[in-house]
Amino acid sequence: MSAPAPAAPSATEALQPGAEVLLRALKDQGVDVIFGYPGGAVLPIYDAIFRQNAIRHILVRHEQAAVHAAEGYARSTGRVGVVLVTSGPGATNAVTGLVDALMDSIPVVCLTGQVPTHLIGNDAFQEADTTGITRPATKHNYLVKRPQDVARTVHEAFYVARSGRPGPVLIDLPKDILIGPAPYTPPSEAPHRSYRPQRDPDPASIARAVAMLKGARRPIVYAGGGVINAGPEAAAALADFVRHAGIPITNTLMGLGSFPASDPHFLGMLGMHGTVEANLAMHDCDVMLAVGARFDDRVTGRLDAFSPGSRKIHIDIDPSSLNKNVPVELAMVADAGRALAALNAAWRADETKQDRSALAAWWEKIEAWRATKCLAYNQAHGAGALIKPQYAIERLRELTAASGRDCFITTEVGQHQMWAAQFLHFDRPNHWMTSGGLGTMGYGLPAAMGVQIAHPDALVIDVAGEASILMNIQELGTLAQYRLPVKVFILNNEYMGMVRQWQELLHGGRYSESYTASLPDFVKLAEAFGAVGLRASRPDEVDRVIKEMIDVDKPVIVDVVVDQTENCFPMIPSGAAHNEMLLGPQDKQVEGPVSEEGMVLV
Amino acid sequence: MSGTSAIEKHTIAVLVDNEPGVLARVIGLFSGRGYNIESLTVAEVDAREALSRITVVTSGTRMIIEQIKAQLDRLVPVHKVRDLTDEGPYVSRELALIKVAGTGEHRVESLRIADVFRARVVDSTNESFTFEMTGSSDKLDAFIRLMEPLGLVDVCRTGAVAIARGAGGL
Structure with a gap:
């Protein structure tokens, strides 16, 4: 395990306990906050934390929440989030968060305690094979067995977490290594011996992409979370490209905010609950530029019917994302930002003209699709009217925008998440945090904590459902302890809404176990945790509770009692193609489109 | 990329760091993603640099073979991945x-x-x-x-x- 020769510590430099060396390495990596939970195996680290002030520790109430908080921190800042948990159950509780970060490409470093090296394998108290369990749950993991490897491993872990396609990296730290003397080594400038992701695009591929896109009659850009991971410059380059070329653009769930939603080139989100204009434009396009997106099944629908007539260009930092689900004509391994910058430069240097009249005809078609107003809903306002969840989200959008505050949104998972994605408009990257790949209920509240820690003055809102929120509700304690004024905006329909929707549409309305009985009184629950609880049951109460929520400088739970029967549309039933969307309740009898093949899909 | 579904057999050479867990990473990748292993051998080939060489014989469609190589190559301790079947005699x-x-x-x-x-x-x-x-x-x-x-x-x-x-x- 020879590291590329970092300067050997001078003999005069005193050895320090491993835990001190660990903290010094974290400091050198620019870490200012750790989300964690103590336990026996990590006591030496907590002792070292106690004796310093450079790194702040946020005590969560469950290890899963520590990882989600670190994800929220990472996604809203572009930095690496850091987690510290103990051995055994501490590590196993963190696994869901790690897989979440893996699926959504979020850079996280997770430090886990481990029993002392001489006890490893002995079924010691709170022992688990953490590196074994987390091998498929992380981008990479380490078990540190020698004191001289502590600092080097930390530096390498940060490099791996943030380089290439970002992801979670775990370091398992046996207690004797934390207590025993260890040397410190600073971060090495030398390139990593084996992991060196390609970032610069191949110029010939860029030239081909320009030619394909300039020759397109019905082009589209399909941009995902990779653009956000590539940093704000990448989003700026994307906006520059789209506006200059006059091409329509759609975003994946993870890509929302990579292009301004208020720009007329934006067609909204695509995929299972995407807009009509986005999905039909994807289906009918002749040249597709996919950047930082991975052709996930929620986006493509039925693969053999996905954008059947198009020539496809795919830019991704991860070579394994290329040609994985959908074969493409031009595959390019590159950082999204660098590729888009190169594309802009090559586009301007190239004198070929676009077929502007074909493009105009394409836009005309798109505007006709847009005119169907696929997200429309009916909000009644009379006596006895129920709140439509879409209305609540739209009011949230309007009133947060009117507040002028820098607003970050997180979500849980389900119908409310899709409505948030459809109705909240993101004009900037890093302001939308959601669990896309893994679909982790319970993500939103701890993620919002992490965002609020990173942005203390911002307005941070977790758009939630009443079922999801209960999965990490204990974090209200963390909000109280650190006075984090996170707002939890619950669309309460007393059902696991998306489960109920699928049961209604695909399982004959047999609502098996999807009713959330015995719900707590969320207003009283808020009060029990020192937060403010508000409730809206009628449409005319929605504005008042949102305004009060924004104004109160405390954590707030808003319980919005919404129409229980509302479903999330448009919807591409599983196993169907983009042009087989269900547009609304009038289409709710799913008869033809859902094949048995489709039924087995999730 | 041809969309062919013909099953091809490929012999792939992988140079990896000889460190604990590296074989588990490779095998876990195959089992976790449902790829075939027809045979797999591993031994250290460079003690000074602590490098091991894995020879894996696998089968799948062209798209799966390309996936396997890309997935292997993005493992952190993997130095090189070569498809011997593709690259000549x-x-x-x-x-x-x-x-x-x-x-x-x-x-x-x-x-x-x-x-x-x-x-x-x-x-x-x-x-x-x-x-x-x-x-x-x-x-x-x-x-x-x-x-x-x-x-x-x-x-x-x-x-x-x-x-x-x-x-x-x-």
Whole structure:
């Protein structure tokens, strides 16, 4: 395990306990906050934390929440989030968060305690094979067995977490290594011996992409979370490209905010609950530029019917994302930002003209699709009217925008998440945090904590459902302890809404176990945790509770009692193609489109 | 990318850091993503640099083979991934130990066939031979098939190791 020769510590430099060396390495990596939970195996680290002030520790109430908080921190800042948990159950509780970060490409470093090296394998108290369990749950993991490897491993872990396609990296730290003397080594400038992701695009591929896109009659850009991971410059380059070329653009769930939603080139989100204009434009396009997106099944629908007539260009930092689900004509391994910058430069240097009249005809078609107003809903306002969840989200959008505050949104998972994605408009990257790949209920509240820690003055809102929120509700304690004024905006329909929707549409309305009985009184629950609880049951109460929520400088739970029967549309039933969307309740009898093949899909 | 669904068999060489868990990462990748392993061999090949070489024989559609290589290449301790099947002629060899028990004509016949196949006797009793044989996997298959009616008791195979022909290295 020879590291590329970092300067050997001078003999005069005193050895320090491993835990001190660990903290010094974290400091050198620019870490200012750790989300964690103590336990026996990590006591030496907590002792070292106690004796310093450079790194702040946020005590969560469950290890899963520590990882989600670190994800929220990472996604809203572009930095690496850091987690510290103990051995055994501490590590196993963190696994869901790690897989979440893996699926959504979020850079996280997770430090886990481990029993002392001489006890490893002995079924010691709170022992688990953490590196074994987390091998498929992380981008990479380490078990540190020698004191001289502590600092080097930390530096390498940060490099791996943030380089290439970002992801979670775990370091398992046996207690004797934390207590025993260890040397410190600073971060090495030398390139990593084996992991060196390609970032610069191949110029010939860029030239081909320009030619394909300039020759397109019905082009589209399909941009995902990779653009956000590539940093704000990448989003700026994307906006520059789209506006200059006059091409329509759609975003994946993870890509929302990579292009301004208020720009007329934006067609909204695509995929299972995407807009009509986005999905039909994807289906009918002749040249597709996919950047930082991975052709996930929620986006493509039925693969053999996905954008059947198009020539496809795919830019991704991860070579394994290329040609994985959908074969493409031009595959390019590159950082999204660098590729888009190169594309802009090559586009301007190239004198070929676009077929502007074909493009105009394409836009005309798109505007006709847009005119169907696929997200429309009916909000009644009379006596006895129920709140439509879409209305609540739209009011949230309007009133947060009117507040002028820098607003970050997180979500849980389900119908409310899709409505948030459809109705909240993101004009900037890093302001939308959601669990896309893994679909982790319970993500939103701890993620919002992490965002609020990173942005203390911002307005941070977790758009939630009443079922999801209960999965990490204990974090209200963390909000109280650190006075984090996170707002939890619950669309309460007393059902696991998306489960109920699928049961209604695909399982004959047999609502098996999807009713959330015995719900707590969320207003009283808020009060029990020192937060403010508000409730809206009628449409005319929605504005008042949102305004009060924004104004109160405390954590707030808003319980919005919404129409229980509302479903999330448009919807591409599983196993169907983009042009087989269900547009609304009038289409709710799913008869033809859902094949048995489709039924087995999730 | 051709959308062909024909199943291809590929021999892939992978150079990795010789560190704990690296084999588990490679195997876990295959099992977790549902890829086939027909054979897999691993041993350290460079003690100074602590590098091991894995030879894996796998099968799948062209798209799956490309995925396997891309997935292997993004593992952090993986230095190089080479598809020997794609990259030109290569030599592939496997070693087997084959035990055959019997007396009389069967015993004589097994020895005669072993001679034809250039298998060596590495252990012998009055009722048995253990042969050592090196060759292509096909040749080993053929020999083992011939031993079956002659009292085949045990087979132990290493799986293929493979190297590109010519002067170039991995």
